[in-house]
Amino acid sequence: MSSKGPTKSTVDQDKLNKAEAKLAKKKAAKGQYDPDAIPEWNPDVKPQIIVNQQKLSSESKSKDIKIENFDISYAGRKILLNATLTMSSGKRYGLVGKNGAGKSTLLRAIAHKELLIPSHIRVLHVEQEIHGDGTPALLSVLQADVERESLLEEERELSAAINKPGLSAEESSLISSRLKSVYAKLEEIESDKAESKAAAILNGLGFSPDQQKAATKTFSGGWRMRLALARALFCRPDLLLADEVTNFLDFPAVVWLENYFQNWNATLLVVSHDRSFLDAVATDVIHLTSCILEPYRGNFSSFVSTRAERVKNQLREYEAQVQYRKHLQDFIDRWRYNAKRAAQAQSKIKILEKLPPLEPPPKDEMEGLGEEGSVYFRFNEAEKLSPPILQMDNVTFGYNSSRTILKGISFDLRMDSKIAIVGPNGAGKSTMIYLLTNQTQPTSGRCHRHGRLRIALFSQHHVDQLELGASSVQFLQKKFPGFTEEEYRRILGRYGLTGTTALQPIGTLSGGQKSRVVFAWMSMQNPHVLILDEPTNHLDMDSIDALASALRAFNGGVAVVSHDERFLDAVCNEVWVCQGGTLSRFEGKEGVQDGIVRQYKKSLGVDV
Incomplete structure (x- = not known):
């Protein structure tokens, strides 16, 4: 690198940046996105997510999810256009795509109910660490099961009420009947096993017995993220949204979570850049690319090979179309002014005009998916030092x-x-x-x-x-x-x-x-x-x-x-x-x- 000083510019950079920001704001108001615009940064302003209103595809009690024809925009940028999201109950989906494609935005849109999921499907999003307070870690996990907590509270209230003096026989009968119903429901959800299940989950995620008794406020951010994951696994929602959950896990916890998810019988949508984790967990892959969602069957390795073959086929089809159009154009150029072949040339012109616009496959189809050579890093060569260093x-x-x-x-x-x-x-x-x-x-x-x-x-x-x-x-x-x-x-x-x-x-x-x-x-x-x-x-x-x-x-x-x-x-x-x-x-x-x-x-x- 040169050692000379910075090159001075005659352009007023402040004025230029303000003009560009003003133009970008106008375009965003019109629904246009300028990929070259330089966005402003304001840590106090949260971006708005705009999602088209959708009708639910079914009023049945099915746990399958299908949302059709929806758009998502983030900070003026189009994330998804006319997209369809389909997930079958019990399958585990890996959501993949390059950095900035909008994977986390999609998960937040689902979690915040901006994409309308049937109300009977319980959705839980593991994104942020839990707020720390004096609650012990184990109790924090148990409290995450709202249904169990509600039943236990009702059981305590009914037990206290039935022992009150002066109750009529009818009131006592009604309370007893409701109490039996609550006990039956608690037995159905195996409430008595809840504490041991919660302890097993915490243990798998690396919490020692002493840590399980410690207040949540004593844990670091990484451990609170683990606690948020433990609460989600304990609740077993119908749809679990997991965004880079392995980031805060060590090897034993990652292995444990892989095994746990392999036995997960609800629907899972996980964002991860850990390929071995996706290979172990995912039954299907959803690829977010070019503002659409492309579904694939199989784990991540299967997706990569299928996707690579699809891209090759698209390229072959494009090249064949280029050759076909070149052949038509060559014929037209050669014979359009020849009296004997003019009619044929005119026919070829009509065929060429009716062909749809030809666009090459995007060069970054595999970007963010590990396709070799699409990104290149390099560190400077190190000066040799004599050992020991x-x-x-x-x-x-x-x-x-x-x-x-x-x-x-x-x-x-x-x-x-x-x-x-x-x-x-x-x-x-x-x-x-x-x-x-x-x-x-x-x-x-x-x-x-x-x-x-x-x-x-x-x-x-x-x-x-x-x-x-x-x-x-x-x-x-x-x-x-x-x-x-x-x-x-x-x-x-x-x-x-x-x-x-x-x-x-x-x-x-x-x-x-x-x-x-x-x-x-x-x-x-x-x-x-x-x-x-x-x-x-x-x-x-x-x-x-x-x-x-x-x-x-x-x-x-x-x-x-x-x-x-x-x-x-x-x-x-x-x-x-x-x-x-x-x-x-x-x-x-x-x-x-x-x-x-x-x-x-x-x-x-x-x-x-």
């Missing part, structure tokens, strides 16, 4: 004498290391990262870092590192001044932030796009070692593949904390397990088809 020798860390998090840790990260750090939540993986990046000092033992070592960190809470009101270009300008705007945009383009996206306020970007800004920032640090804490959480499948490829090609050291088995197997050749306050290397078997992370996952043997 990053070592821990018998390190112990604790916040006080009574609470030791890690003990006796010995660890060596080299320039050629590609390490996966795995283990249950709360085992000390984040503490390991703090120690490696010098954010925390060990209680005892030694952490050695090479004097010239540069480490770039992708934090699980990377959004906190960004300035949401600034554009991606402005953010990089502030961190690394002295380059032209074109150079900053070229770096961002390396991570898929092209066109006006690089000029939008970061607050208007999707979660995956914000992650890409951080990767660009990390690259500009010219690091020797990359440390990444859950880097795939918000990325679409394209970007996950691109990141894996970039990390494999990077000539520096890499340490990754992630629950994404496929991603880790694509990048890492070592697995270190953080559990019980210790760190140990997992020794996989050579000569087997499974990658080392897959082997570790299988070794867990988690059951429902």
Whole structure:
């Protein structure tokens, strides 16, 4: 990159941005969407979702869902046009599509009843963490079953009423009759087994017996998300909407949830970019693309192969149509002024005029679905350092004498290391990262870092590192001044932030796009070692593949904390397990088809 200063522009950028925003506002009012418009960011304003009014397709008590001919717009942008959503009761659907396609918007439209679902179908949306208060975690899950809670409350009121003095025989009989009915209903829903079921669900999601008794306000955001998922699984709604629920789960919990969903007999609509999870869970796939919903049978791998074949067929059909039209046009051009062939040429002209407009298949048909080569990431080549570059020798860390998090840790990260750090939540993986990046000092033992070592960190809470009101270009300008705007945009383009996206306020970007800004920032640090804490959480499948490829090609050291088995197997050749306050290397078997992370996952043997 050049070291000269930024190129000055004679254009008043403030006036230009205001004019563009005004034009975009006018177009939005007319129902038009300008894909090149730069949106404004206001954290206090919630976008409106506009959905056409629909009539329910049936008044029966069927749990099947079919909504036809509906549109959804989000912040002036068309998400779905004349779409149809069909889901059969008991099937598990994976909703896939590129970042920003509108998957979460669709789930919210269903959950908020903006798309009309029959009233007898209970819908539950796992999207946001629950509000923390003094309620114990186990009781919080039990309270999620509104029907059971209502019956128990009625049972208490009836039991108190029947013991009141002065009741007439008729009143006593009516109360007794209703009480029997309540007891029968409680027995029907197996109310007596509810606590053990709730405890089993919490245990599967990683809550220890002590944690199940702890107040919800004592849990972090990630654990509250788990609690929200536990409440949903306990309630067993007719339709469960799950948006990236594996983001906050460790390997044992992901395996447990896969097994749990495989026995789920209600309808499930799940958004996930974890392909192994979708392969294990989904019976069908719905692809949100080009403002429509395309249904496919089978799991994600089946969908990818079917979709790829369909795209090839579309391309072959397009090419055949191009050749056919070229043949007609060649005949017309050759013979239209020949007296003997003029009539035939006129006939060909009429045929050509009647043909429908020919549009090529969109180039990004497979974008966001892991089609190789559609997105490309690249980290700068790392300067060579002589070993050792990053070592821990018998390190112990604790916040006080009574609470030791890690003990006796010995660890060596080299320039050629590609390490996966795995283990249950709360085992000390984040503490390991703090120690490696010098954010925390060990209680005892030694952490050695090479004097010239540069480490770039992708934090699980990377959004906190960004300035949401600034554009991606402005953010990089502030961190690394002295380059032209074109150079900053070229770096961002390396991570898929092209066109006006690089000029939008970061607050208007999707979660995956914000992650890409951080990767660009990390690259500009010219690091020797990359440390990444859950880097795939918000990325679409394209970007996950691109990141894996970039990390494999990077000539520096890499340490990754992630629950994404496929991603880790694509990048890492070592697995270190953080559990019980210790760190140990997992020794996989050579000569087997499974990658080392897959082997570790299988070794867990988690059951429902």
